[in-house]
Amino acid sequence: MPPQTAGDTTTHPGLEELRAEAMEWGRKPRALGSFYVTEHMVRAMRAYGWTIIVGALGQPVLYLLGLAVGLAALIDAPIVVGDQEVPYLVFVAPALLMTSAVAVASEEFTYPVMAGFKWRRYFYGFNASPLSSGQIANGVVAGAGARMGLTVALYFVFIVIFFAWLQPDATRPGTAWLAIFIALLGGLSFGVPLMAYAASIEDDKGQFALVQRFIFMPMFLFSGTFYPLATLPLWLQWIGWISPLWHATELGRLVTYGQPMAPLMIVVHVVYLLALAIGGLVVGRRLFERRLAK
Template sequence: MSAIASRITADADAVDHAVVARRARTRGWWYVAEHRIRSMRSYVASWFGLSIGEPFLFVMGLGLGLALLVDANQGAQGVDGVPYLVFIAPALMMASAMQTSANENTWGVFGGFKWFPMFFAMNGTPISAAQIVLGYQLATLVRVALPLVTFTAMILLLGLGDAAGALLLLPIGLLLAASMGFAVMAWVATQTRDRGQLSFIERFVVLPLTLFSGTYFPLETLPWFLHWIGWISPLWHAAELGRAALYGAPLTPLMALVHVGFLILLAVVACALSIRIFRKRLDR
């Protein structure tokens, strides 16, 4: 009788393991995202502080400082036909999304391989490399969503541009965060040692793109030989979409398609590349 009971228990355990494995194969991306989101609790205070404080300081600081100076010199014409704060608000929002996504995909991805090799542990389960990549990026979008919501609330509170257009900034910002996140992830996943090169992302990618993507002034005001930086910058494409949505900046349907297509193409290509690199590194 005890042998039969043992057999029944063993069969039940086998069924449970099979169910768990099947769920991991279909929901692995969600398990990875949930794990990453839960791990953010260790710095939730700074997360909320930066996500709420940074948009407030940027908008109010520039609005009460640089914007007053620019508007005083530009007169009623403003920049791009609107007050300077309205002009830079969507670009600042997109720059914040890009920076947050880049940071999450720099130290977090490297740490997942090197400092706390959670990716290798996940790979030891039925969770695939593709699910790890997608789940991690989903968690990054959750991290990016809070500052985007704060920026949107500030824009609505100050009455900058069209209210309905302000809400469109949210999906634009998330699309930018995904394209930038996958691109940074693909490069960081190839790094096996930290020799200081990880800080290059902030210093030589994020900062230059912020300065040369028409964030603080129209791209056309730069010398013609620097325009190409904006053309290949995901921030410029997102900022142009944001300005068109917020205050109706001139944008032809063809250029709107180019902007959206560039961001989607970058996200898809970088995602596929990230999956390939993850799979190769995890299966060694």
């Protein structure tokens, strides 16, 4: 075949096929797309990195010293659950550990999601690349999970070093470290459905403030955080039953100091948390796809 000249418009027989194949691969999402979005979300947290560190270190100090230790000084009687008695601080520490993850989730799955769609619109930049909308949603979840993991791990270390579940005369199970992963699951079970809700909002009209006041705070107060859920009147106990915080807290008490629990209830707690997290992700991915297609 003679060489092409500058004005020659003929093409190599296989060039069009190669070009079409390259275009097709360009449209396909990258294999590590979710990782790239996660990396961006984590790097963006550097803008408020000191807030994250101070919050992760200061929150356990404020909660445990102010609420748990201070309130425990007024409560001489141990907490009785079934046939087991535990000191008040031992009872409340796992609940505060779970609360720390849920509190981070309430931050990372609200305004940052709104920023990605409306204020800074970086989700649309991601979507203009080979990244898929599902990978963007996955990356948001993983990025928030990274911050939750850091917060919960520091919280756990603080409790172990300074309080150690204050039961020197009792036999503690060697599974306390599992509370870190339970807290992470609890945070995701609350945060991922919240991400789906945030993805459905076109304008911020105070919806997230309402979530904090009328969902997070009642859940924090009435999910057996500071006292057994059974001590509440029946018309308030339902808040705990539907609250991911209560389900995570019950599992946390199981692995930290061995709270008695029927095997069926362990399954119920785990399945409920997984259902919220997975169901929220499925809905969230669809909402991301619908929103980014506009």
